[in-house]
Amino acid sequence: MTKSKKRLHWIGGTLIAFAGVAIARLLAPSLPPGIIPGATVAGHLLALGGLLFIAMGTRVRKM
């Protein structure tokens, strides 16, 4: 994996993770009650997905 691609994973993953946190902890509580659970779950998944995206930038490729 090239250095620039790796950097993309680090920056992109961090941004995705923090965006997830913002959705779950900041945005979701201010939404209409019906949407809150969905937005919270989506935010949590996005945050964890961001961490996974960072990890993807360092993984070993198999034959």
Place this chain on the structure above:
Amino acid sequence: MHTQDILNLFQGVATLLDSPTHILIGRIGLMLLGLLLVYLGKKEILEPLLMIPMGLGMAAVNAGVLFLGKGQHGTLFVDPTLTDPAQLMNVLQINFLQPIYTFTFSNGLIACLVFMGIGVLLDVGYVLQRPFESMFLALCAELGTVATFPIAMAVGLNAGDAASIAMVGGADGPMVLYTSLMLSKNLFVPITIVAYLYLGLTYGGYPYLIKLLVPKRLRAIKPAPPKRVVTISSGEKLAFAVIACTVLCLLFPVAAPLFVSLFLGVAVREAGIQHFIDFIAGPVLYGSTLFLGLLLGVLCEANTILNPQILSLLILGIVALLLSGIGGIGGGYILYFIKKRRYNPVIGIAGVSCVPTTAKVAQKSVTEVAPEVLILPEALGANISGVITTAILTGIYVTLIPFFK
């Protein structure tokens, strides 16, 4: 001299004879169980680091009961039921283990210290090398942690107790202790004891589960070699630990002490601060393990532990661990089919987060049938991911359960 006077000289015996029948049987049974734990610890059938102090504490506390005035029975070890600050201040000066219990147990500090020690021993590089496989297996191996919760609710436990006993499926002692301290103040002693007893059994029991679920031919599969070996720098690991810790603390502030303890250990290791590494991996980890074992044993006083729910806790604990093991191996099978039969399904059991026991169990089971096959790096990746997913599930339970109440 009357018999009663002579017995008062030996109050351990006098209180035994003065106890109701069920407490008498309970105390004798727990003394014998304590001695058995010490024996099993010495023989290394169960984890000696925990079982020897726990067994000795259990035997001693049930032997050392005395009259505390007004015919009441008690010990000079610890009183876990105290909440009134004035009473607590008095007892802190009497019970010799009360200071450690009050200042490290009731706030979860001891679980965090053990977790910090675990963090220093973890190499997150194994996870970063195989993030998908590791996280997938770890999630599958949380089957027991998730599925035992509704089962426990159906058995009649409340949400907090059900979540705490379900955490046994994560096979991570500090996590069970933390969850039960937060959610199940009344049952945290029996739940944690059940957890630690069963965690000792993973080393002995899981190999049989592997043999039952994975045929010899599949156990001997050699994982496909990597195209090129990627070395992950300590800087990358440190950055990952910092970002993961911050994100998880933002998501689950209630479990932030656990996350910060784990990732502090990882950060110290990756930053290469040798004095801290030596301190955390030595005195902190072993000191807290010693007192954790001793206090858990001492908390097993018959009056405290004899609870009608103990039998259901024993059954639910084993169900949780069994389901997690099955879930992990199931995940291994899914990867085996996805990777066109070039993946060893035994690796799945390492998703159960008992670090590094389940990874060692996986490698040992494979070595028995194919000594040349090495699955330890893959297994450690799943194992370390298991710690992280169990911490996340702890965060989810500790955050969500109060809404159930």
